[in-house]
Amino acid sequence: MDAISEIIKTMNNTSSSVNPTEIYNEGWMTRMLMYYSVKEKLKFKGIDFTNKRWTSEALISSPFVSAKSKREGYTHPDIAIGDFKIDYSVSGKLEMANAHEFGIIEAKMKSQLSKETKNAKGFNQASRNVACIAHNTPKECKTFFFVVLPKSNRDRKKRDGTTIKDLVSKDTIERQITQRVKSHNDANQDQQIDDNLIERVKQCKLEVITYEDWIKAFNNIKIKEELNEFYDACRFHNKVKPLPTV
Numbered sequence: 662m663d664a665i666s667e668i669i670k671t672m673n674n675t676s677s678s679v680n681p682t683e684i685y686n687e688g689w690m691t692r693m694l695m696y697y698s699v700k701e702k703l704k705f706k707g708i709d710f711t712n713k714r715w716t717s718e719a720l721i722s723s724p725f726v727s728a729k730s731k732r733e734g735y736t737h738p739d740i741a742i743g744d745f746k747i748d749y750s751v752s753g754k755l756e757m758a759n760a761h762e763f764g765i766i767e768a769k770m771k772s773q774l775s776k777e778t779k780n781a782k783g784f785n786q787a788s789r790n791v792a793c794i795a796h797n798t799p800k801e802c803k804t805f806f807f808v809v810l811p812k813s814n815r816d817r818k819k820r821d822g823t824t825i826k827d828l829v830s831k832d833t834i835e836r837q838i839t840q841r842v843k844s845h846n847d848a849n850q851d852q853q854i855d856d857n858l859i860e861r862v863k864q865c866k867l868e869v870i871t872y873e874d875w876i877k878a879f880n881n882i883k884i885k886e887e888l889n890e891f892y893d894a895c896r897f898h899n900k901v902k903p904l905p906t907v
Contacts, residue, residue, distance in 0.1 A: 681898040687768035690895050691740055691809060692717055694875055695766075697884050705878045706807070706870055708742070708764070715742040720753040721765075723789070724796040724858055725841075730848035736793050740766035744802075757797045764805035764866075765790050771899045773819065774808070774828050787829045787867075788837040795838075795861035805866035811901050812871040826869050838862050 695717075697703070698710040718737050725733040735754070743763035746756040757763050767774070767790060775786040791806050798804055808829055816824055827833060842854050876888045895901070 681894070685891070685895040685898045687770035687810075687895070688717065688739060690770070690872060690892060691766060691768040693888060693891060694809075694872070695740055695742070697879065697881075697888065698875075701879060701881060701884065703878060705875060706868060707805070707866070713742055714745065715740060716745075716747060716755075717741075718753075719747055719755050721755045721793045721797060723793050724854055725845055728845055728849050728852060731845060733789075736789060738765040738790065739768040742766065755797065757802070758799065760798050760802045762803045763794065763798050764807065765794060766807045766809055769808060769810040769814070769825075770895055771811075771814070771901050774825060784837050784841045785828050785833075788834045788841070791834050791862055791865050791867070792838050792841065792858070794865055795858050798861065800857075800861060800864075803866075804861070804864060805868070807867075808869045809872060809875065810869070811896065812873045813902055815869055815871055829867050829869050831863075831867060834867065835859070835862055 695710075695715050698705065699713055699715065702709075702711040704710070717740055719741055720735040721738055721741065722735055723733040725731065726735065738755075741755055741763070742765075744757060744760035745763060747754070767786065787806065787808065794804050794806060806829075808825060810825065814825065816826070818824055839859055842858060846853050872892055876885060876892065879885050879888070896903075
């Protein structure tokens with residue numbers, strides 16, 4: 662571990678042999694937040710992190726994973742949290758058949774949500790994650806999908822005038838998943854997906870949150886300082902623009 666600590670210390674040195682964004686990125690920022698949220702029993706945005714199980718970069722199956730036409734593979738959630746089973750020594754697949762609560766947190770630092778998948782144009786990354794959640798959880802399960810990103814990017818408009826909140830809206834996600842299911846059913850007559858999937862999609866809580874607000878939710882000053890220091894480095898090395906001054 663001493664060697665790892667020394668490597669991290671050299672990240673701000675331009676002569677370092679390791680690209681700083683290998684460490685200072687959305688993945689590690691969010692894993693740090695998850696670790697301390699569970700450790701400190703944080704309550705944030707309707708999530709009680711007390712004794713919550715979580716994992717990063719597991720596999721969750723798509724409703725279209727077995728399709729003969731317009732097939733989709735597995736999704737790699739940045740963070741999966743809640744009731745699930747997984748054994749990485751056997752497989753990276755998540756199992757939530759008996760889950761009471763389950764959610765995914767998609768982490769972004771500078772990049773945008775993907776707008777489409779290979780076999781489905783207009784089926785964005787948020788919709789794909791929500792479809793996977795709905796496909797794998799029972800009807801009674803409390804589900805959610807959050808995107809976490811810098812506050813300066815939350816309301817930033819893209820070239821088409823939309824913001825990330827537009828992509829993670831109920832209307833957008835329900836419409837895209839409904840269209841994706843119809844496209845699948847039209848192409849796979851013997852592998853029909855019923856309306857129960859859409860009903861579970863409608864139950865999923867959606868929200869765009871910021872690193873700033875998540876860090877602010879902690880009471881422990883030392884943890885806040887550590888998280889803010891790491892976050893500042895993430896913003897610097899990823900060239901994240903600050904909020905405009907008024």
